[in-house]
Amino acid sequence: MSAQVEAGAAVRAKVVARQGFLQVLRDAAEIAKKDLRVELRSKEILLTMGYFGFLVVLIFSFSFYSNDAPISAVASGILWVSVAFSGTLGLGRILEREKEGDCIRALLLSPVSRPAIYLGKTFGVLAFMVVVELVVVPAVDFFFNLRLTGEQAGLLALTLALGTIGYSVVGTLLAAMLLRARAKDVLLAIVLYPLMLPVLIVGVKATAALIAPDLPMEEFVAWVRLLAVFDIVFLVASLWIFEPLVMD
Amino acid sequence: MAAGGFDRAEARNVSKIYGRVRALHRVSLDLTPGRVTGLLGPNGAGKTTLLWLFSTLTTPSSGTMHFGDLDPVRAREARGHIGLLSHASLTYGDLTALENVTFYARLYGVEDPEGESRRLLEEFGLREALDRPAKTFSRGMTQRLGLARALVGRPSLVLLDEPFTGLDRASTRTVIQRIHHLREQGAMVLMISHDMETTAELADEIAILVRGKLTHRHQGRLDGDALRARYAEVAEGAGQAAQEASA
Numbered sequence: 001m002s003a004q005v006e007a008g009a010a011v012r013a014k015v016v017a018r019q020g021f022l023q024v025l026r027d028a029a030e031i032a033k034k035d036l037r038v039e040l041r042s043k044e045i046l047l048t049m050g051y052f053g054f055l056v057v058l059i060f061s062f063s064f065y066s067n068d069a070p071i072s073a074v075a076s077g078i079l080w081v082s083v084a085f086s087g088t089l090g091l092g093r094i095l096e097r098e099k100e101g102d103c104i105r106a107l108l109l110s111p112v113s114r115p116a117i118y119l120g121k122t123f124g125v126l127a128f129m130v131v132v133e134l135v136v137v138p139a140v141d142f143f144f145n146l147r148l149t150g151e152q153a154g155l156l157a158l159t160l161a162l163g164t165i166g167y168s169v170v171g172t173l174l175a176a177m178l179l180r181a182r183a184k185d186v187l188l189a190i191v192l193y194p195l196m197l198p199v200l201i202v203g204v205k206a207t208a209a210l211i212a213p214d215l216p217m218e219e220f221v222a223w224v225r226l227l228a229v230f231d232i233v234f235l236v237a238s239l240w241i242f243e244p245l246v247m248d
Numbered sequence: 249m250a251a252g253g254f255d256r257a258e259a260r261n262v263s264k265i266y267g268r269v270r271a272l273h274r275v276s277l278d279l280t281p282g283r284v285t286g287l288l289g290p291n292g293a294g295k296t297t298l299l300w301l302f303s304t305l306t307t308p309s310s311g312t313m314h315f316g317d318l319d320p321v322r323a324r325e326a327r328g329h330i331g332l333l334s335h336a337s338l339t340y341g342d343l344t345a346l347e348n349v350t351f352y353a354r355l356y357g358v359e360d361p362e363g364e365s366r367r368l369l370e371e372f373g374l375r376e377a378l379d380r381p382a383k384t385f386s387r388g389m390t391q392r393l394g395l396a397r398a399l400v401g402r403p404s405l406v407l408l409d410e411p412f413t414g415l416d417r418a419s420t421r422t423v424i425q426r427i428h429h430l431r432e433q434g435a436m437v438l439m440i441s442h443d444m445e446t447t448a449e450l451a452d453e454i455a456i457l458v459r460g461k462l463t464h465r466h467q468g469r470l471d472g473d474a475l476r477a478r479y480a481e482v483a484e485g486a487g488q489a490a491q492e493a494s495a
Contacts, residue, residue: 027355034340034351041342041381102336105305106397110355111328 024116031107031120035094036127045090046131053086053136061143075144076207080163080200082136083129087167088192090128092185094121095175104179114243118172122238125168133160146211155210155220162227163203166234170195173238177245199234202226254316254329255281257302257405257436262311263460264297271297273460274311279405279436284427286451287440290483293457295440296335299407302438303332315405328356331403333411337394341383345374348382349396356401368396373422387414395423399430406430408439412446424450444479448472456482 039045060078064071098104098121107117137156141148148156174192178184193200206223209216258278264271272294279285279302289295300306301313304323315326332338339348346365353361369378372392377385382393391414398406411427412420427450430437441447447454448471456464456479464482 030351030354034343037347038340038342097340101341102334102338103340105303105332105334105336106338106352107355108305109303109327109330109332110352110401111357112355 024113024119027112027116028119028123031112031117032123032127035097035121035124038097039124039128045093045128048093049086049090049128049132050135052089053082053132054139056082056085057136057139057143072144072146072211073208075140075146076204076211078144079136079140079207080203082140083133083160083164084167084193084196084200086132086136087125087129087164087171088189090132091125091171091175091192092188094124094128095172095179099179115239118176118239118242121176122168122172125172126164129164129168130161133164148211152210152215155215156207159203159206159210159224159227162224162231163199163206166199166227166231167196169231169234169238170199173242173245176242199227199230202230254318254326254404255434255436256314256316257326258314259298259301259308260312260314262298262301262308262313264294264301264306265309270460272301272308272457275457275460275462276311277455277462277465279438281404281434281436282431283452284431284437284439284450286447286454287438287457288442288447288454288479288483289457292459293483294460295457296409297460298457299332299334299409299438299440302405302407303330305332326405328401329404331398331401331406333391333394333398333406333408335409337382337390337397339382339390339393339397342381344379344381345369345385345393345396346378348393349400352397353400358400358402365396365400368400369393371422371426372396373419388416388419391415392419392423395426399426404435406435406437408437408441410440410442412441412443420446444476445472448475454478458483 057078060074060081064074064078098107137160140146171192174195175184175188178187178191181187202223206220206227209220209223256278258276260276261274263273263275275294275298277285277298287295287298297306301308304313304315304327307313312320313323314320315323315329318325340351343351346362346369349365349369350362353365358364366378369375372395374389374392374396377389382390385393391411395411398408408427411423415423424446427437427439431452439447439450448469452469454464454466454470454475455462464478466478470478
């Protein structure tokens with residue numbers, strides 16, 4: 001066997017030996033780290049998402065008024081609409097970056113497993129959405145006079161985390177699938193929202209429960225459990241079908 | 249095949265059809281270690297399509313791709329052993345040259361990823377530009393960066409699509425030396441180029457594609473003039489024959 005083949009094989013032998021779950025996570029983290037580094041340089045996705053999310057909340061806060069005060073009952077819906085809409089902006093762009101310079105081909109050619117590539121992109125989307133939520137949640141709290149307690153804030157963080165995971169998992173898969181489509185931004189919204197409807201509805205219901213005057217804990221727990229189930233189902237299905245969708 | 253490396257790559261009777269366009273028609277080509285295969289042909293002949301098939305990033309409409317002892321249906325497992333330089337840079341514009349190559353080195357499990365990346369980039373004359381974002385690079389610099397990225401995983405099979413595009417004379421010499429080195433190291437190299445001089449200097453064999461068909465194969469070296477004459481005879485002759493047939 002030639003020196004080049006042996007040298008390359010030796011390098012990959014280490015990778016093959018580490019092809020366990022931890023290695024998948026490590027490779028995914030490497031890809032997500034790269035996405036964050038690129039974003040820190042350009043700042044285009046976070047600024048766009050954050051700005052758009054804030055504007056949505058601001059506009060709605062002036063639309064739902066009763067007795068000179070914003071209606072807090074609609075806050076949960078507006079929060080999730082804001083997160084979902086701004087998330088769509090980020091989803092399209094983060095995958096688009098892999099198309100610029102055709103980097104997706106280099107990623108697919110690497111010895112990194114396909115689930116690692118998928119998870120890496122998903123982690124990146126997740127991180128961006130969390131940053132946007134750090135802007136949107138205080139904005140909703142302020143404009144709709146929610147005055148969340150510490151307990152409510154913690155439970156809201158849990159709800160948003162589960163909802164955002166589901167959104168990122170499905171959104172990344174669809175954005176990857178549409179990477180070579182012509183009208184991908186339009187198509188992404190058309191395909192994503194119907195699929196995300198269960199997550200968004202359950203997220204709205206869980207949030208509405210936790211900002212209700214007397215927190216109905218049993219109802220809240222039921223919604224949150226449902227979100228967790230969605231996340232698991234979507235994650236397993238997405239890991240399974242990622243490679244066939246992005247090939248050729 | 250040890251630890252995933254392979255020492256043979258072969259296209260066997262492959263065809264590729266995109267919609268109503270037949271890009272390749274029953275092409276067979278085998279690549280062996282320590283040899284550079286020059287793939288020539290006019291624009292639209294199917295050269296890049298054949299290169300993509302060898303990269304496993306696209307699959308043949310019919311026929312099979314063989315990589316070492318891998319079952320053709322598992323050809324995708326050959327990835328990670330293939331270095332690809334294509335028309336696009338396959339690098340991130342907002343990352344520096346060093347960050348780009350180091351990122352891929354990490355994915356390939358290279359020991360000391362940053363050190364190896366730095367060494368490769370310096371070899372390709374990018375010492376002064378290590379910390380510059382790739383988007384500020386000229387065409388030639390981007391090409392050299394793409395080469396460093398393609399080679400960082402020490403691939404068994406190196407696929408080069410027009411590797412000399414945009415390169416100045418000194419950079420062209422560096423790339424030529426590197427390809428010689430790859431051959432000495434036993435890599436399989438498939439190179440598309442319209443530059444007859446460099447192809448003649450590097451190629452151990454020549455394959456000429458015309459209208460999706462492998463119309464000529466020459467084992468052994470040819471000098472520039474002989475290669476030009478052979479190409480004119482084969483490519484232009486085939487084109488003329490096709491025109492006559494369609495008339």
